[in-house]
Amino acid sequence: MPEPKKSTAVVLASGGMDSCVSIALACRSHDPALLHVMYGQRTEHRELMAFHAVADYYGIDRRLVIEMSHLSQIGGSALTDANIDVPKPGGAEGEIPVTYVPFRNAHLLCCAVSWAEVIGAVAVYIGAVEEDSSGYPDCRESFYQAFQSTVDTGTKTDRQIEIVRPLIDKTKSEIVQIGDGIGAPLGLTWSCYRSETEACGECDSCFLRWRGFLKAGVVDLIPYAKTPI
């Protein structure tokens, strides 16, 4: 008997390891359509390359790449403004780092939800992580709960679109373990905020990734310019 046709889910895919694991998880219950957003961040070309590499790995043809210039136009973040340096890890406890792009995940979710409405998808996956992350406000579980209500009230009522955040309460090492366990191609992903050739090993994102692999006891296949400390 043929497998029943799966319903479509839009998966936000940055090219990083969290979204790679989200794709792997989405594949189990849905037919994924992959959405990548280039928003003028420093390493956008390397991330796009990683996005396509992961999509190719899973043989997913339905891809949408959006280029938005307004987040860098609005500014206010080290990721989108070359005049603000990407800092090394270890800011003050509870402080939001300058790599925070104001309300970024809301913009990404809006794109995913609009596309989901048009193609008839029933879910949107986002690989946001609240625990063990950089402390961005738009990575909190409470934000996703509120955004779900926004979607329920602001889209056509004939179909619900569920915002799925499968990794929200996971640590980076748990994400590495989950990904490793289900064969997600983590070596194809990119996390570094600063460099597009070798991971710098100095930014917050490199540090979180590297520590996650270390704690999980899994070898990270990407090249680092220096070992994060």
Add this chain to the structure above:
Amino acid sequence: MPEPKKSTAVVLASGGMDSCVSIALACRSHDPALLHVMYGQRTEHRELMAFHAVADYYGIDRRLVIEMSHLSQIGGSALTDANIDVPKPGGAEGEIPVTYVPFRNAHLLCCAVSWAEVIGAVAVYIGAVEEDSSGYPDCRESFYQAFQSTVDTGTKTDRQIEIVRPLIDKTKSEIVQIGDGIGAPLGLTWSCYRSETEACGECDSCFLRWRGFLKAGVVDLIPYAKTPI
């Protein structure tokens, strides 16, 4: 004694009459910063012209114009897809018209909220109208209440950004009356979905505007190619 310095509010300004009245209202309590978004809609150049004309009228220099291509890339609306005709008024009761741009107001609000975070604004004004409108889901009061929670949870917590929708429960004729009463330059605004020279007089937006002026007993100064019926 000099007037105390007003706090800043971002006002979403499309160039239409509802946002014109919203600017007029915002001026009373805030120092407005005007945000206009071009999203590939049919009459975007005429709307931009109206936006600047209204901003000039109020002498507001702080303006941000965002061009986003992704809503037309995602498609699904007669406003952003030249292959879908803009219909005449009178669709089935309760049906969402094909001019609905999926989740559009959420995208616009996201831009306004990101900008508000960067420039330190305490409010975002949007001239959305639930009553007497086209029935778009992202014009419902419940959507704005949910979006407020999204903003509260998804932005930096040191400052609240209030989503103000001063016209949400007003009819078009009430909006004309309010605007007329406080000297809003309604004759500089543009509403037609189809034409950039004379208002077509045939689309839903022309009809709602025309009926609003008629009921309010105020003369509409813009040219119509034909009288809406």
